[in-house]
Amino acid sequence: MGETMQAVQITRYGEEDGLELREVARPTPRAGQVLVRIRAAGVNPFDCKIRRGWLAGFYPLDLPATAGGDFAGEVAELGEGVTGLTVGERVYGMINPMQGGTYAQYLAVDAALARRAPANVDFTEVAGLPMAGQTALHALVNLGGVTSGNRVLIHAGAGGVGGMAIQIAKVAGAHVYATCSTRNVQMVRELGADEVIDYTTTDFRQVARDIDLAVDPLGDEVNLRTYEVMKPGGTILVVLRYNKTEMENRAALSARYGVNVKVVEFDNEPDLLDRLRELVEGGKVRANVRTVLPLEQAAEAQRISGSGRASGKIVLTVP
Numbered sequence: 320m321g322e323t324m325q326a327v328q329i330t331r332y333g334e335e336d337g338l339e340l341r342e343v344a345r346p347t348p349r350a351g352q353v354l355v356r357i358r359a360a361g362v363n364p365f366d367c368k369i370r371r372g373w374l375a376g377f378y379p380l381d382l383p384a385t386a387g388g389d390f391a392g393e394v395a396e397l398g399e400g401v402t403g404l405t406v407g408e409r410v411y412g413m414i415n416p417m418q419g420g421t422y423a424q425y426l427a428v429d430a431a432l433a434r435r436a437p438a439n440v441d442f443t444e445v446a447g448l449p450m451a452g453q454t455a456l457h458a459l460v461n462l463g464g465v466t467s468g469n470r471v472l473i474h475a476g477a478g479g480v481g482g483m484a485i486q487i488a489k490v491a492g493a494h495v496y497a498t499c500s501t502r503n504v505q506m507v508r509e510l511g512a513d514e515v516i517d518y519t520t521t522d523f524r525q526v527a528r529d530i531d532l533a534v535d536p537l538g539d540e541v542n543l544r545t546y547e548v549m550k551p552g553g554t555i556l557v558v559l560r561y562n563k564t565e566m567e568n569r570a571a572l573s574a575r576y577g578v579n580v581k582v583v584e585f586d587n588e589p590d591l592l593d594r595l596r597e598l599v600e601g602g603k604v605r606a607n608v609r610t611v612l613p614l615e616q617a618a619e620a621q622r623i624s625g626s627g628r629a630s631g632k633i634v635l636t637v638p
């Protein structure tokens with residue numbers, strides 16, 4: 320082995336104890352790639368689904384494989400033919416599991432996927448942005464066309480996607496309802512929700528009505544009830560893909576209530592990172608990172624993320 324680096328790798332599919340901090344070969348950038356010295360890596364529920372092996376059919380990993388998709392760091396080296404980025408520049412982005420992993424000190428990544436990071440926030444905050452921010456922007460702006468005066472319902476407002484979605488909807492001038500549990504009510508209000516619904520005490524159907532756009536990262540019963548609060552012609556943006564209950568009931572409920580359903584399916588739209596940078600630099604949006612752990616505690620970070628009850632974003636700092 321030439322030069323090495325520390326990386327947290329999935330050694331077998333299953334529980335978090337299959338994650339191991341290992342010394343592995345440092346990647347070398349191919350033509351068109353850059354080598355990024357990662358300083359912080361975002362943790363997402365998606366990372367946990369990959370580690371559990373739930374997505375092995377889509378992403379056939381050759382284990383051991385480095386975990387993680389969100390990264391923030393500096394360009395350490397330019398591959399052949401790369402222009403527009405310079406060594407030392409602060410960058411951020413997201414990769415899919417077939418492109419490597421980000422719970423590591425270095426990542427070789429296509430130059431188009433590494434975008435200039437917001438200048439006004441540190442690497443921990445930057446690492447919380449890519450997946451949650453791109454998803455919320457793609458859902459509300461690209462698919463939903465959110466606009467001033469819209470009435471928007473955001474489920475799981477305390478989560479990564481929901482927290483970004485609240486802020487993006489407010490930037491567009493929407494009136495925002497958001498759901499969360501009691502301990503997160505204050506946080507969700509601070510993110511900008513006009514009406515925070517504590518789902519442990521209140522059924523959102525008693526509060527939200529005439530909704531133009533709903534963001535649903537939860538599926539199941541929450542999804543079924545959401546149709547009842549929609550304006551005819553409104554749109555449910557399904558973030559949790561492949562939810563059995565949602566898929567089985569979609570056609571009948573959308574016909575009965577006259578509601579559109581759009582499934583948020585995208586791999587990566589790095590251009591959205593440039594929009595996200597502007598929003599962050601303009602002080603309009605933040606990642607809301609609430610848990611910061613060192614790389615060696617990646618298993619603990621994924622335990623929290625995989626529980627479905629994380630408050631705000633979880634980020635690993637990389638030594």
Ligand SMILES: NC(=O)c1ccc[n+]([C@@H]2O[C@H](COP(=O)([O-])OP(=O)(O)OC[C@H]3O[C@@H](n4cnc5c(N)ncnc54)[C@H](OP(=O)(O)O)[C@@H]3O)[C@@H](O)[C@H]2O)c1
Pocket residue numbers: 363364365450451454474475476477478479480481498499500501503518536537541557558559560583584585624627628629630631632
């Ligand atoms: N389609 C795509 O391309 C795409 C992209 C990104 C994410 N996703 C998926 O979307 C889901 C959410 O992602 P995320 O990053 O936002 O997750 P996350 O940050 O882990 O969010 C979990 C949040 O859900 C909230 N929650 C749980 N049950 C709830 C309920 N009944 N009502 C309201 N809130 C509830 C929790 O808040 P409380 O503790 O207050 O309950 C927690 O804050 C994941 O399954 C993820 O894999 C899909």
